[in-house]
Amino acid sequence: MKRLTAILMAALMVLTVFAGVASAADSVAIRGPIFDEAANFSDWRSNSSNGTWEINAQNFAGFWYDIDDGLSSETITIYANGTTSDRKLDEAEDALIYEAAIESGIAPEYNFSVEDAVNTPLTFEKIGFMAEEYVPIVEGDASMLSKLLMDDDTSYTIRTGEALELGEGYVLTPQQIDVDGNKVWLELTKDGEFIDDAVISTSNADKEEKTWYVEQEVLGEDVDTLVIHVDEVFQGQVDSLAVIEGIWQISDDAMEVEVDDEFGKMIVDEDGGSTGTIVMSLDESITLDADDTYDLMENLKFKVADDSADLRFYLMQEYTEPGTYEIRGTVAEAPGPNGTISWTANDSTYSFSGFWYDLDEDDTSETLNVWGLNNNTDRKLDDDPVELNYTTSIVSGIAPEYNFSVEDAVNTPLTFEKIGFRAEEYVPIVEGDASMLTKLLMDDDTSYTIRTGEALELGEGYAVTPQQIDVDGNKVWLELTKDGEFIDDAVISTSNADKEEKTWYVEQEVLGEDVDTLVIHVDEVFQGQVDSLAVIEGIWQISDDAMEIEVDDEFGKLIVDEDGSTGTIVMSLDESITLDADDTYDVTDEIMFKVADSDTLRFYPFVEKTIEGEMEEEPVEEEPVEEPEENVTEEEPVEEEPAENVTEEEPAENVTEEEPAEEEPEEEPAGTPGFEAVFAIAGLLAVAYLVRRN
Template sequence: MKKHTAVLLAALAVFVAAAAGTVSAADNVSDGSTICNVTITGYECDSWSDEQYPIIDLCGEEYVPLFTTNGNICAVHVNKLARLMLDSNETHTLGQGEKIYLGEGYALEVKKISIDYMDVWLELTRDGQYVADQSISIETDNNMTWNVILDNVQGENDIVVMKVYVSNIFVGAENCIVRIDGIWLINYANARTLNVGDEFGEFTLKEIINGTGAPNLGSLVFENNMEPALTCNVTAAGYECDSWSDEQYPVINLFGAEYVPLFPTDGNIWDSHVNKLTGLILDSNETQVLEAGEILDLGQGYALEVREIDIDSEKAWLELTRDGQYIADKNVSMDTDDNRTWTVALDDVQGENNIVVMKVHVKNLFVGSEKRIVWIDGIWLADYANARTLNVGDEFGEFTLNQIINGTDASNLGSLVFGSASVTDETSVTDDTSTAGFSSSPSSENESDKFTNTSTEPPTSWYWNFWKSFTMKLK
């Protein structure tokens, strides 16, 4: 004998953990609702080949809407569901007193076999308690099926909960046996009534549609409470400086603000580190004319100083600092256009090396009657010191980072996929920016002769737009 097991109908709630797209016999409509339709299916037992019963598939689990013996298949109780435990044409041969254990506490016992009357007395029990019994005659095919009908199943009467087909009775030298060729059983004891507004995880029952006739047997309409996934794609942007017109850098728009994924000097644009982001402080083609010793304040504590101008060798010695501390320097030569660009690449930026953090283009050097000046017509600067690494599971208010997709080629530069957060942490970036790895204070002003910042927002705005407005779950 085969022992069958089943899961309680309470497991119905499990269906919400899967994507709506995996629900069989369901339609996804434009408003995000998922419609699970009642369909009809045939019994496995050949003797019931001209009969059908209703079924509804919720995420791969089959449930049976309660139906009666005195109505057609369209008159089902769409929102009153029982899990289908058995629909079997397996053959069972049993002697008198033997039982078939059907799972979930249900059992079918052969109470008595009467050869004289050609009938068999069967009894259904659950957890050892009597449920129903029937003497089944095998004189005609119609009499060989026992339909177990119960009242008060989720408030409904005449509900079909089990079918048993007895194909024959045999007499042996010592024993009589009965042959059963079909069993159909629902877990009626754990049936459940669904009501509009019931919530199952991220789904809410929005509408119950009763059947009107074949092929419309009724439906359950579920609404997804969670916002759909939000995919933020990395794109390519051109530099403002005309001398870099044939170059691009990666950007990603997160909720209306642009950030730069860290990218190396020696790779393709799709080799950027999609989840390691920094704010863009400057992308400017504004002309700056500076003398030796002058400092250009770039904002956020960054500054560019002209250390020396050498007319004889046609070079300008430039130095980048942050909060007055040395970062990098370069003698920029005027001999070729390529050499006129100083690309500042740093190591150990969020654990990555050779990261482009700044580009400066020196247009020319001039000698006046008293002064020497350098003409700068392009500056690009990322706030690498406040870069941030995002990890899957990080929560930002309503959103959770679900997936990091690295770039593969020019058509796919990578993406960040956000879903709705189920839990909101109480630690806000605005309450404790130090825990987020940021400083909320604007940098102190340097004593500079020249002052420019092409950003239209305060120095800290690059991360305020994103980080300030979100609550984070810190890893």
Template sequence: MKRFAALSLAALMILTVFASAASAADSIEIRGPVYNGSDIDSIIDTYGDNGTTLTVDATQFAAFYYDIDDNVTTESLSIKDVAGTAGNVIGEGGIVYKTTIQNVAYQYENAADGWSNYSLLGFFADKYIPLNSDKADKLAKLVLDSDDKYTIRTGELLDLGQGYAIQAKQVDVDGKKVWLEFTKDGEFVDDEIISVDSGTNTWEVELDDIQGEDDVVVLRVHVNQVFQGAVDSIAQIEGLWLIDYANAMTIESDDEFDNLDDVSINGPTLTITNADTFTLNRDDSNLIAKGMYFKVADTSSDQLRFYVMKEITDPGTYQIRGQVASGSGDFTWNATNFAGFYYDLNDDVATETLKVSGINGNVIPEGGLDYSTTIKNVDYQYNNVDANWGQYPVLGLFAEEYIPLDATKADKLAKLILDSDDKYTIRTGEKLDLGEGYAIEAKQVDVDGKKVWLEFTKDGEFVDDEIISVDSGDKTWDVELDDIQGEDDVVVLRVHVNQVFQGAVDSIAQIEGLWLVDYANAMTIESDDEFGELNNVKINGDTLSITNDNTFTLSRDSEEEIGQGMYFKIADTSTSALRYYPYVEKTIGNETTGIPEGTPSTISTTEDNMTNETPTTDGTVTPTEEGTVTPIEGSTEPVNDTTPADGKSPGFGVVLGLVGLLSVVYLVRRNN
């Protein structure tokens, strides 16, 4: 019994060790246009329609659903100058969210086989399908809309996401029919034998009593080919469409969506407003509804600056797109209308612009594509002027945040890794992981508890160390290095030590204020460098300009790289109806650890196929085709494997867990 208890305790300790080492999920923002004025009235007057209504739609706010090919939007968010709207307060009914059902084309376009259009409703920046095509009250989230090809063997499951899957059960001996089965969380839902010899080759799964609605199409599958070989029986699928019917919902007039709580449903249109006043609190993200916020700058009472944003936490890769441009006219993007570009809301600082000029048809002439960026100064997140934490120079470069090694020159740059005002408490002997292989370690605390010896490392190798006193001076350690791309005295790390403590058990240093650049991967930009299609580089002091030496064609229905991970997405239209936008991509989480939501994959279920090899598919589906986002302001937080300011100690917990585990092993052996 003692042995069982000891082993149980050991198991719990192991779980504790691993749980304490877990890290939090990442998140990103989708940012709308930036609005700036003395108060809400002046902003509505400046940016609104006739000084009465300020409206944001999908062409400006990338979180909202947008189909670039058909130029279809469903959602809008308005601020109205109603009674009670003044200062930083929006009056009752002044926030109006509206969405209307629209018809959009399937990704797999095949009208002859019944794949033409379906009804869709954007709902707080997510794609939903109305269960009744002309009513906005009953909705199910769109899981999948794909024209990729997938080849599955008999016995294999094609994982569609959210617990849904289809399995190829059998192929007939003539290789003309396949028996497919549809499941949810492993439970049978429906099955069908599809013939590729006649008919549409499409299987529609219709279910009854989905939120009270019958004959609801929840899945569409188009079988392209069937093959019966000597070794393998195979079905090739091209065309998949799926809704999350198991989690469908009905919206009632008395429903509340956070701060939007006055619901009106008028056939295909859903409108929700605020029944109470809404305050745009400064230096805060003010929740509107369903993960959508007004993010407001930290300004004085006589100034107001904000944007609408959607926070995304689901793992996957997302597009951050700019405002949609139409026609052959000139167009300019900056941080106010392209959320991918670097922007500091509090200081109202932007550095990047992208200009298109002189388009002839769909061809941008030589020099007509102009990207430029200029060094600006921004506040540290740890804003403490008395401790010499005032401002630092920054340069946005292709939607990434860089630090110039020389504050007056834009040619030598290092990526910013960390700018944080969070508090971190580390014990002596513990390391604080700063990201990208950089770390600091508290080596020792003096006996009087007034000094701490810190060491800075890169990939485990010593870089520098310092003894910081909290009894005098600004308590800040600046690590300066020489010969970084030929520059000397380059500050690569700043650490502010808030407090030091020498106790009977623990020796502790509390850090508040961290700033770090990736000096090991710094770069020098030369005049003959090329960045994708941008290959004419000019450096003029603090400004970097890059243009195209060759013509640039905006090919219809394509994604054309501009440079350094920045693209134009062009609609599938005639040249006379040219429509396009720029975008960059951002990733949440480690995509190598799992399949992003909404991406089908094949899973072997037969004993003969139970190997370590993953069956091959011919393509993948991006989680959000038109999704677009921006990194959360203030940038990357360190991976804190030590003690946060709340007193909890993941790093120390690991040590205690291992010590306890060894003790238990000793007791077990002793009892034996």
């Protein structure tokens, strides 16, 4: 019996491994400027031996930047005379230097006052380090840093006994409100353990009296790790409530930076203890080979174009945690009455990583132009005459991530047209015509291994499910659904080496045109005693809900001047925008301007990208656990009968072996000859009984 249990548990573990692979994690990538100083490092050295190329917070949204005061910390500088060969960043020649410097006088989002000095606004020091925000533990000393967890002026209304989650497992709970409704007893816990508590009065108008300063010891220093402002409390017949407005928190787990510490491929040359500036250089050389990605430090990477002739690369930071992330363009100041600012995806002066960009081919679509601004004398972008316009054009010959072949032309690689539109990727329905566009949902060469009956989720509610594997293991019956409703199905053979034969081209009618909305490549299928599996490698999908663009259509504050029927869409301001200090303005529904809270006009375009939490994995994992439990329960009476008479074990097993044979023809659907319904649970039971017989 122990052996039977072990086999069952092992089989269940196998099922669980495959259960989670059917959904891909979303991510947001923020890219820096594209290196375009020369075709390669050798040419760069020849043209400018003392040349430098700098990545900073103004052109890379991954680095911390305070737009209000124009403050930042981090720079990466590449020196031409430190490179060797065509593509090598040489550590021996100090080809790459990273610096991060403390900035002081930073005002938190909420206007706290200093403890014991009610009329003095609280400020703090900050440093960007490896594309994260940190606070020095000791003033002016960058060698002891604590991560900034929260800096928030949001208003939270919470009931007594209700927990407000902070960073790193900390929780704030109002335990009681006094009878007069002007005091609250707050309790602070971490991972459920008591840390501290305090009674805060809100009857006094002074912010200091209404603020809790939580002091802890960090790296031997007594520092305020949490500052919380209670705006008001009140007690009613039903609820006792506290309004928290203003939270500032740093980690109680700080880091020490020392000379010769290593962070990825970087090594610390100066720890910033006395100077306030951390300096790092390469600890090992990096050769930027084509079509590769190189970790530099933490989550900062260099991505290199798949181009063996020309060297082209950028610094990138990738986010995978759920949340909303701002992707900004290069920061601009007023160019003067005759100056123009033009943001594109790859411009060396004003780049905007929110726009679509194909690094391999150096292709891009979108341009955002503004002019007519003159610092504080003119912050207005007029609509007549127009002082802002947006253009985007179709790019043809785009290769998908997976190298599909054209249907009915196995030796011809599949390509498609693409256009960036309002910082999203679209595909024209009709070749060369940008007036009918559909959103590109998936372009993926990831390999997904999925069981029969398991759904692989695609875009916009679509899902593809391998229903059956044939007896020879070289065909799979795929079914496509949308929101649970049947759309189409096909039998795909993997016995032929031609990619076309192993590819499903799903055609649908979109805006009256017959187009392939989904292309799926099945790499292989196989059938075992426990699992029948299909390996899908290559998915390309566009939306079945396209848009038509016409002259005079409005998108946010822009109006269409040219509809794109010639391949180019042109839009201009339909209403004026005045870039007032400390404000945000929609240009389109997706693209916005953020303006500094400053007398100096300083602003940038940005878009927001959201990674949603993956909630689908939990029910997927539960399914394989529940089914075997039900089957085992049903078979218990069969096992008990032969247990009374040992000599009858073999007949009982023979009966069991016949049952799957009877089920197979019953589950063959009409019109699918050659397929057998061999499910994972049937295989699991067969293995269990064979083991029991032995």
